[in-house]
Amino acid sequence: MGQQTALYAKHLEAGAKIVDFGGWDMPIQYQSLIEEHTAVREQAGVFDVSHMTIVDIDGADAESWLRYLLANDVARLKDTGHALYTGMLNENGGVIDDLIVYRMASGFRLVVNCATREKDLAWMQSQLAGFTVTLTERPELAILAVQGPHAIDTVCRIIGQRFSSDDSATVSGLKNFYGVKLDDWFVARTGYTGEHGVEIMLPNSEAPAIWDQLLAAGVKPIGLGARDTLRLEAGMNLYGHDMDERISPLSANMGWTIAWEPADRDFIGRRALETQRQHRDTLPVLTGLVMETRGVLREGLRVECTLSDGTTQDGVITSGTFSPTLKHAIALARIPADSQQCAVDIRGKLVPVRQVKPGFVRHGKKVFS
Amino acid sequence: MSEFPDDLKYAATHEWVRVEEDGSVTIGISDHAQELLGDIVFIELPEEGAVVSAKDEMSVVESVKAASDIYAPISGEVIAVNEDLTDAPETMNSSPYSDGWLCRILPSNPSELEELLDADTYAGMCE
Numbered sequence: 001m002g003q004q005t006a007l008y009a010k011h012l013e014a015g016a017k018i019v020d021f022g023g024w025d026m027p028i029q030y031q032s033l034i035e036e037h038t039a040v041r042e043q044a045g046v047f048d049v050s051h052m053t054i055v056d057i058d059g060a061d062a063e064s065w066l067r068y069l070l071a072n073d074v075a076r077l078k079d080t081g082h083a084l085y086t087g088m089l090n091e092n093g094g095v096i097d098d099l100i101v102y103r104m105a106s107g108f109r110l111v112v113n114c115a116t117r118e119k120d121l122a123w124m125q126s127q128l129a130g131f132t133v134t135l136t137e138r139p140e141l142a143i144l145a146v147q148g149p150h151a152i153d154t155v156c157r158i159i160g161q162r163f164s165s166d167d168s169a170t171v172s173g174l175k176n177f178y179g180v181k182l183d184d185w186f187v188a189r190t191g192y193t194g195e196h197g198v199e200i201m202l203p204n205s206e207a208p209a210i211w212d213q214l215l216a217a218g219v220k221p222i223g224l225g226a227r228d229t230l231r232l233e234a235g236m237n238l239y240g241h242d243m244d245e246r247i248s249p250l251s252a253n254m255g256w257t258i259a260w261e262p263a264d265r266d267f268i269g270r271r272a273l274e275t276q277r278q279h280r281d282t283l284p285v286l287t288g289l290v291m292e293t294r295g296v297l298r299e300g301l302r303v304e305c306t307l308s309d310g311t312t313q314d315g316v317i318t319s320g321t322f323s324p325t326l327k328h329a330i331a332l333a334r335i336p337a338d339s340q341q342c343a344v345d346i347r348g349k350l351v352p353v354r355q356v357k358p359g360f361v362r363h364g365k366k367v368f369s
Numbered sequence: 370m371s372e373f374p375d376d377l378k379y380a381a382t383h384e385w386v387r388v389e390e391d392g393s394v395t396i397g398i399s400d401h402a403q404e405l406l407g408d409i410v411f412i413e414l415p416e417e418g419a420v421v422s423a424k425d426e427m428s429v430v431e432s433v434k435a436a437s438d439i440y441a442p443i444s445g446e447v448i449a450v451n452e453d454l455t456d457a458p459e460t461m462n463s464s465p466y467s468d469g470w471l472c473r474i475l476p477s478n479p480s481e482l483e484e485l486l487d488a489d490t491y492a493g494m495c496e
Contacts, residue, residue: 033407
């Protein structure tokens with residue numbers, strides 16, 4: 001038996017199929033992955049993501065330390081509650097983890113992946129010398145992601161009852177990537193689905209009752225299976241699949257998360273990235289692939305890429321699935337930057353696929369052409 | 370809980386076989402198999418007229434989660450395939466023992482039926 005979140009009994013009650021996920025007993029699906037996926041695209045769904053690790057960063061040097069630790073620049077977060085997505089890199093520029101950091105009234109809050117928790121914390125601890133910073137894990141908090149076109153309205157009704165109509169209005173007016181603290185809750189306009197929605201961090205003790213209220217309001221429970229198809233349709237990376245410590249953010253479609261300016265900010269991995277940037281056209285890229293014929297693209301499949309000089313080179317699919325929204329296969333693949341045409345090796349047969357920008361569905365609609 | 374109808378024979382690789390009055394057999398995948406696969410999105414049907422040997426790969430079923438080979442539970446000629454599955458592969462999830470059948474085979478060696486499992490043995494294997 002693995003670790004269980006405060007909602008484990010609720011998952012069983014909802015008929016979940018439970019699997020081990022990074023040492024946690026988590027719901028992979030309830031009834032049907034496709035129905036859960038569609039519920040988030042068309043209505044609203046709730047995900048228990050309490051297995052993810054929350055680390056609060058406080059102390060006099062919290063900001064200067066994070067500016068050294070992370071490739072994106074927390075100094076860009078001017079307002080309390082504002083968040084950004086970033087990689088945490090090693091000296092070689094490889095991605096140790098990807099995470100979200102929120103500026104809090106004092107200090108910052110990080111949410112990191114569950115499977116990487118131990119190495120992340122060890123890495124952070126090893127980088128503390130010379131900084132006055134405290135790291136506090138918050139295992140007493142659950143995280144509920146409520147996502148979909150009806151998600152925010154439903155959450156705001158519940159917040160109106162639990163807190164006040166003013167608080168409900170505040171949450172309703174939150175801009176993307178902003179959050180607000182309400183007593184010991186933190187509610188943020190972030191997510192991993194490409195839909196409108198919020199992520200709520202709240203005490204474990206309150207989570208089951210709020211879960212029940214969400215379900216009673218028509219929000220569907222969503223397992224990790226649909227979480228994966230939703231994030232892949234949205235073109236979002238999954239750590240350990242689309243990037244890891246051997247992969248540069250420049251080869252993982254994470255170039256936009258590197259804050260090169262100000263040029264005198266020294267962050268871990270910067271020197272390596274500067275060198276890579278000089279030879280950027282030689283670095284492989286993470287691209288989107290679309291296959292509209294029958295079949296499903298899967299992680300690990302070989303991609304045969306034809307370059308502009310007519311030679312071929314191999315790439316690889318890093319995440320692939322059947323897109324329940326588009327009704328055909330989609331994938332992320334790491335391929336040579338100069339690839340003109342791609343074909344995927346499916347059981348020995350080369351099937352032509354189309355290269356598109358990563359990102360397939362946003363707000364329920366197809367986004368590539 | 371998965372269903373294991375008593376009147377069918379099963380292969381350890383999760384196909385079921387029903388002997389029809391005319392001596393042909395109808396083949397599909399078990400309720401247990403469709404549950405493991407989850408939502409089925411594509412089925413590569415065997416070809417009508419193909420001659421298959423027992424334990425040969427004869428079809429591929431793709432769900433959102435995984436691709437899975439279907440093996441011929443018995444040798445013979447494929448005399449019918451369930452074309453409806455092309456447009457509605459999810460029928461294999463919702464009705465694995467009836468509308469979700471895969472194909473019919475005219476056995477060339479009916480004694481192979483003896484090597485298949487009865488419902489109790491197969492159900493025990495799936496526990």
